Amino acid sequence: MAIFNTVAQRKAGFRLALFSCLVAIVVLAMGVFTRLADAGLGCPDWPTCYGHVLWPTDDHEVARANEAFPDMPVEHDKTWPEMIHRYLASSLGLLTIGLVIFAVRQRKPEQPVKLPLFILAFIILQGMFGMWTVTLKLWPQVVTSHLLGGFTTLSLLWLLTLRLNNQHWQVPAISETKLQALKPLVLLGLVVVICQIALGGWTTANYADIACPDFPQCQGAWLPPMNFSEGFNIAQHIGPNYLGGTMDNAARVAIHFSHRVGAMVTAAYLLFLFFKLRQLGMAPANKAASVMLIILVVQIALGISNIAFSFPIGVAVAHNLVGAFLLLSQVTISYLVFTAAVNRGGVRV
Structure with missing residues (x-):
């Protein structure tokens, strides 16, 4: 029994769901790296990083950021992991929106629709936990919930992939x-x-x-x-x-x-x-x-x-x-x- 079913037996959206799983694994890995590198507060504000779309780079930007956040000075080895993790997570949200659109447009009796909608809602909640991780300064209850949310998101996407695989x-x-x-x-x-x-x-x-x-x-x-x-x-x-x-x-x-x-x-x-x-x-x-x-x-x-x-x-x-x-x-x-x-x-x- 092969891991994946034949193309003819799969349901619509299988490849997008599988790709979303791969992205979710990358997001999870980056989130874990950010946490273990003590970069969870690498950007003390949200959704920007010291007020920047990416992070402060030149000396002038760093000086202004340090002035705005005197208790959390810029540490370049911590800013980039945090922001890359945020953008990867956002890309996963966009992929899930694609899964929802695909499911609705291809809607058939055997095509999952509720599960993609639930995953999208859960990812939005997961994004809120990401924000609270920063705003509540790594409160353990939120950090643990955010980690579990990452595992749950991956599991739900994999469940959707299995259902679309139809094996x-x-x-x-x-x-x-x-x-x-x-x-x-x-x-x-x-x-x-x-x-x-x-x-x-x-x-x-x-x-x-x-x-x-x-x-x-x-x-x-x-x-x-x-x-x-x-x-x-x-x-x-x-x-x-x-x-x-x-x-x-x-x-x-x-x-x-x-x-x-x-x-x-x-x-x-x-x-x-x-x-x-x-x-x-x-x-x-x-x-x-x-x-x-x-x-x-x-x-x-x-x-x-x-x-x-x-x-x-x-x-x-x-x-x-x-x-x-x-x-x-x-x-x-x-x-x-x-x-x-x-x-x-x-x-x-």
């Missing part, structure tokens, strides 16, 4: 019972991965990545001092500048430690799901399970490498991107399981 599993009748039993399991796998991504977002939003600089222990202990009540206090006040974080060490350790435990739970459950998929006895299901397992192994290796090599930004960005691919694998498996057709002697049910 479904053909499950033999003998495996129907196993298929029905698999449906809640794959949904739970999707939820588990989402929760782990949310934990990762909360970790980076509160600068807890380096709270445990050693592995497998944390600060030389299996159970270091931790403050979960402060680490997961979502009632933090709006107002301080959260650049660099405001939590104490015990709170950040609690967040990082929870992310590690979440990684073990996620790995264990996805390994369980791997074997359940293989029990269907279908080559396409085996392939999907194998792809999921490969992504999981790479993600674990990147997580350990982050710590072993003292969190190099390249590895950290890759860790986020592979996390996105792990989420897409769950979206794909869920879609294929729930749209599978049971073949009863040549009759699709």
